[in-house]
Amino acid sequence: MNAHIRNEGDWVGASVNRKEDRRLTTGQGQYFADKKIPGTLHLVFVRSQQAHARIVSINTDAARALKGVVAVVTGADIRTQIKGLPQPVVVPSFAANYPDFWPLAVDKVKFHGEPVAAVIARDRYVAEDAAALVEIVYDPLPVVTDMEAALAEGAPIVHDGWASNEMFAMNYTGGGTPESEAAHARKVDEALAAAAVVIRRRFRVHRCGVTPLEPRGAMATWDDDGLTAWITTQRPHIDRLALSDVLEIPSDKVRVIAPRDQGGAFGVKAPFYREPILVCHMARVLGRPVRWLETREEHLMSVSQERDQIHNIEIGADASGRIVALRDNAIADNGDGCEGVYWGFVMPFFGAAVLTNAYDIPLCDIRIRVACTNKAVLSPARSFGAFAARFALDRAIDLLARELKIDPADVRRRNLIAELPYTTATGVHHDSGDYAKVFDHLTTLVDLKGFRAEQARSRAEGRHIGIGFSVGAELSGVSSAVLVSMENQPGFGAATVRVDPRGKVQVFEGDAPQGQGHETSMAQVVAQEFGIHPADVSLTTGDTGTTPFGSGTIGARGGSYTVSAVANACRALKSKMATVLLHDLKVEGVPSDVSFRDGRVFLTADPTQGKNFAALAERIVMAPLGLPAGMQAGLDQTEFFEADVPMLTFGAHAAIVEVDPETGIFKILRYVASDDFGTVINPIVVAGQVHGGVVQGLSNTMFEEFVYDENGQQLTATLENYKIANAADMINIESHHEAGSACPHTPLGSRGLGEGIPGPVPAALTNAVCDALAPFGIEVNRLPLRPNTIWRLLQDKAASKG
Amino acid sequence: MFPAPILEYFRPASVGEATRLLSGGAGENAHIIAGGQSLMQAIKSRLISPDALIDLQDIKALRSIHFDKNGLVIGAMTSYADIASDKRIPAAFAALCDAAGHVGDRQVRNRGTIGGSLCWNYIAACLPPTCLGLSATLELQNAAGRRRMVEARAFLKGPLETDRSSDELLIAIHLGPAAARTGSAYRKWGLVTDALPVVNICVSLEVGADHICREARVALGARSEGPTRVEAAELALRGVRKGDVRAIDAALDAAAEAADYQSDLWADAPYKKVLLRKIGREAVTVAFARASGEVGK
Amino acid sequence: MKRAITITVNGQEHEEMVENRLLLVDFLRDVINLTGTHVGCSFEGVCGACTVHLDGVPVKSCLMLAVQADGRSITTVEGLAKNGVLSILQQSFTEHHALQCGYCTSGILMNATEFLQSNPSPSEDEIRASLIGNICRCTGYVHIVAAIKTAAQRLAATRLEVAK
C-alpha cells in the first residue's frame, strides 16, 4: 500500500481513488452477512398476514417439534422479559402520542408485516421451515389505510386506548397559544386576500423510500463481557444506549459494532428498530450467538417507506411574483408509528419545518397532523421528510408563475433568500452562501434563453419539450441545537486521531458510513493536514468499543461535522508536534511557524531545519523525555466539533424532458444540478453523491410506490413490484459545484452533502413535464409521475374542454 | 427465502429418461426444472414445494435451433440468449428475437428457456403471445414415447395453464412453413425498461409484392384470460398497404377494442389500450418492413 | 435429501455434501465462504447482486440450486483479479468511482466482464441495457457506465497490443 510520499500536498480537492474500492471490487468487503461466528443460531420472524386483528391464539407446537429448532417465542413470552418502547433514550423531545410496543406484537397486530413470533433454529432454512408451521389465529378488526379517513371521527383506532389516530400535530407559526395562532392565521388570511395572485392546491406525495440494496441484520453474542451486537446501523452509539436501557443491561456491558462495510442505508438504517432488540435478548436467553438476516420481503414490508404526505397549500404573491404569504395544512400517514428514535412522525415534522426551502417567505402559517394507520411506520429516507414538502412548494411556485405569466425560473430567482444568514418563519437557520449565484449558474448551464427558443421551434413541429426547476436548501449536518430537540441526541461530530510512532495515522469515528467513502475523504483531510499520503491513514468506524461517541452517519454529517472533528484533531496534534519540534530545535517560535509537507515537519522559514513526520511522532510517543514543560506524552486527540450555527447547503436542479401527449410517455433529455458544496474534498465522490441522489429522486418520482390495498395488504414487497430505476431507465446526470463558496463555519470550508439531494427532484421533473405540456394546460399535483397519470390528466382536460 | 426440503434431484441425460421420471419414476410431486427463472421464484417463495426436481440441463438434444423441411425447430431448452442472438432466424419469425431479446435482463436470458416460458404460461410473459402470433406448433412427448403436436393456440390456456399433461415433456417448438414475404415483430411495455410486460403484442404479416398485407396474425398477452389472437385486428389488417397509418391505427383500435384488460399496479385498463395502440403501431410497422426485407431482425 | 457435488469455483474444485435445496449463492457464501457474492432479493431474482459466471456466462446464483451446478464451473468476483492484479474492469471501476457501498459491485463486475467479451465496443445505450439485471441504489449508474466504457477502450487497446 505504502507510501511514496506525494509531493503536492493538496489532497483536499483531489479526485483520489477510494481506499475502500480494492476490497469492494474483489469481493473482500466485510458486510453484515459476511461475519460468521461458529455455532450461531438463526432467527426468523413470523410476520402478520393481517393488517389489523386481535391475536386469538398462537400455536407453536409444530414449529418447536421440528428438528433443529431451538426456540419459538411470541409477544406474550417476551413482554414480561423485556421492557417495551418508548424509552427516553429513543424518544424525541416533542409532545406526541407514543405508542407502546414490543419487538413482537402483543395482543393485536397493526400492519401487514408486523413481527408476531420468532423462530430460532440451527440454520436459516430450518428456521424458515419452522416459521411456516407457526399457526396464528386472528380476529380481524376494521382496517384504516387512508390518512384522512384515519383522522376522521369514528375511524377504526390503530392503538388500543387512544382517543383518535392523531399521533402528532404541530403549528409551526404564530406563537404557540391558541389565541396567538388564530391572530397570526388572520394576518396570513389578510395577506393572501391582498395578494395579486393566490394558488390553492392539494399536493399528494405517495409512499416510497430509498431501500438500500443490502437489507438489515443483527447478530448478538452474550458472554462474561456482556452483549456484543453487530447491527446494520448508521448510529451504533445510540443503539448501544437504547439496548442497554431496553434490555436493562449496564451500558458498560454492551458493545455495538456497525460492520465496516454496509450496503447502503440512506436513512433506513438510522432508527432503533424492534428486530435487533429481540436478537440481543434471545442471545442472552439462549447463551448462544443469534443472527437475523432480513429478507427483501421483510424489508419492503416493514421499513424504507417514507414520504406519504398531503400538503394543502395556499400561496400568494404580488404582481411581480414576490411571495407574500404561505399557508400549509399538511397531513402525513405514519402507519403504526412504532419505531425508536423517529417514531415515523419526525420526518413529516421536519419536512414541514423546512417547507419554505430557500425562499424568503415573510409570512407563513404552517401546520401538520400525523395520523396512525394500519401500515408500516415511516422510516427515514434520504431527503428526510422534505421530499414531499419540496414537491408541494416548488410545484405551487410554478403554478404561481404560470398564473402571472412569468417564467418560473424568474419567479424562483426573485424569491430566493438574498441575504444570509437568514432565519425562516419556522425558525430554520440559513447560514451562508450565495443562493442566487448557484441558481444563475444553473440557468446558464441549461441555457434557459436558448432552450425557450428551441421549445418554441419544437412546438411548431409538434414536439413537446419542457424544462423544470426546483431548489433545495438541505441539511449540512445536524447541529445539537436541532438534533437535541428532534431526536434527543447531540449533533456534534466526533473523531479521534492517533499518530503512531511509525508516522501512520489512525482515525476513529463513531459514525457508521454505508458507502459515502469516509475512509478516503477522512484520509485526504488527514493527509492534507499532516503533509503525508492518504495511504498512511486508516479509519475505524462504527465500533462503540473503540470509537468516540457520535450520533451517527445521518443528515450529511460526514462532510460537515465529522470531517471537521477530524481536521480539528489533526490541528491540535500538529500544534503539539510543532511545539516539540521548536523545543527540540531550541528555536523560539509559535506552532504556526512550522510546516507539515511531503512527510516532513520543518520550519517554514528554514525548511532544512526539521524532522521526518514519522521520526517526530516516534520521538513524542516512544521517547517522551525532555518534552516542553507541562506537555503530556502521546499523540492521540479526540475532538468534538459543533459548528457555531446550524448549517445548510444549497442546490438547484433543472430537468429537461420530452413528452408524447398521445400516451403521456416522457423521456428525460437532461438533468442538471448546480450545488454549493463549499470546499470540495473529493470531486468525484461528490459527483457520485449527486448522481445517486438524483436517480433515487427520479426513481421515487417515476417508478417506486408502496401500495396497500383496502384491506391493508401490502402488494409491493418484492423488487418485481416495488420497481427501482435500472440503468436503461436513466441518463447521465450532470453535476456542477463551481458556483459554491467555502463554508465559514467549518475548519476546511466544507459543507455536508448528499442527504438532501433527492429533494428537489420530483418538482423539477414534474415542472418540466407540465412545461412541456403547457399548451394543454394540465397540472400534475400528485405523485408518482407516470405516463398513465399524465395521459389521464390530458384526457380529462380534453373532456372538460368538450 | 428458501426452498422447502427437496427429497430428490434428477438430471436425466435423455428425453426417454426424463419422461420416465416424469411419469412416476420421480414420485408424485416431481417438477421439471429448465432455466428455473420462474420455477425457482415459486420454489423459494414456497408457492410450489416439489419433492423432486427433474433438471433437463444435460439433455443436449433439447437445446438447439435448426431448420427442417417445414421451417424452424427450436428445442425446448434453448435459452433466450441463444434465440436472440441467432442470425439465421428469418424475418418471418423475427418476433421471437424481439421477445427473447427483451425478456428481463441478460442473466435471465442466459438461463431462461423458451420451453419453460411456454409451459409456465405466466400472465406477464413474452414468449406465449409470440408463439401464438407465429402460429407455432408444440411437440410434446410422454413416457410411452408418444409424440404429440399441439398448436400454440390449443396449448396456451389461462395463466399458468396449458394443455400439457403432467407426464409430458415439451420437446420443441416448430415454426413455419412461412409464406415468402412474411415479417413479424413483438413489442411490450412495462414500467421500467424490459420489465415483465404490462401490455404486449405480436404481429405477423404476409405481404404481397404490392406491399399490401395478404394475411395477418395478431396476438396479445398480459390478459387475465391468457394469451389470445385478435381476429378483428387481423381482419382489419388484411388489405392494408404498408405505411397506411390510418388503416393500421384502425386495426389497432380493433385490437384495443377486443383487449379485455384489467387495471393493475402499473396501468389502468383504459390506459393499457393506449399503450397497446402505441406498441402495436411499432410492431406493425416493423413487421411490414421485415416482410419486405427492409430490415433484418 | 443430500447429495455429493463437485463444483469448480474460480478454478478450484470443491467437493461437498449439500442438501438438494441449498441455493447456489448460499453454497458459495456459506459452504465455501466466498462472501463476495451478495444477496439483495427474497425470491424474485431482480437485483443482480448475486451474479456469477456459470461456465463463463453470467447468471443469478439466487435462482439456482447448488446441485444444478454439480460438474460445472463457477467464477465469482473473487476470481476476477489475477495474482493480486485487478482486472481492467475492476481497475476502471475504482478509477471512475463506479461504486459507493459496493454491495451491487460484484454482480455488476461479473455481468459486465462477460458483456465486454460478447460486445467489445458497446454504445452507451448498449451498456445501459446490459445493466438492467443489476440494480445499483447508490451511484445513479453514471460512473458505472463510464467505467465500462473506459474498460472497453482499454481492452480494445490491449487486444491491439496482443495482435501486434
Ligand SMILES: Cc1cc2nc3c(=O)[nH]c(=O)nc-3n(C[C@H](O)[C@H](O)[C@H](O)COP(=O)(O)OP(=O)(O)OC[C@H]3O[C@@H](n4cnc5c(N)ncnc54)[C@H](O)[C@@H]3O)c2cc1C
Ligand atoms: C428478473 C426476471 C425477469 C423476468 N422478465 C421476464 C420478461 O420480461 N418476460 C418474460 O416472458 N419472462 C420474464 N421472466 C420469466 C422468464 O422468462 C422465465 O425464464 C420463464 O418464465 C420460464 O422459463 P425457464 O426456462 O426459466 O423455466 P422454469 O422456471 O425452469 O420452468 C417453468 C415451468 O415450466 C415447466 N417446464 C420447463 N420446461 C419444460 C419442458 N421442457 N417440458 C415441460 N415442462 C417444462 C417447469 O416444470 C415449470 O413449471 C423473468 C424472470 C426473472 C427472474
Ligand code: FES
Ligand atoms: S439476490 Fe439474486 S438477483 Fe437479487
Ligand code: FES
Ligand atoms: S454501490 Fe451501493 S448499490 Fe451500487
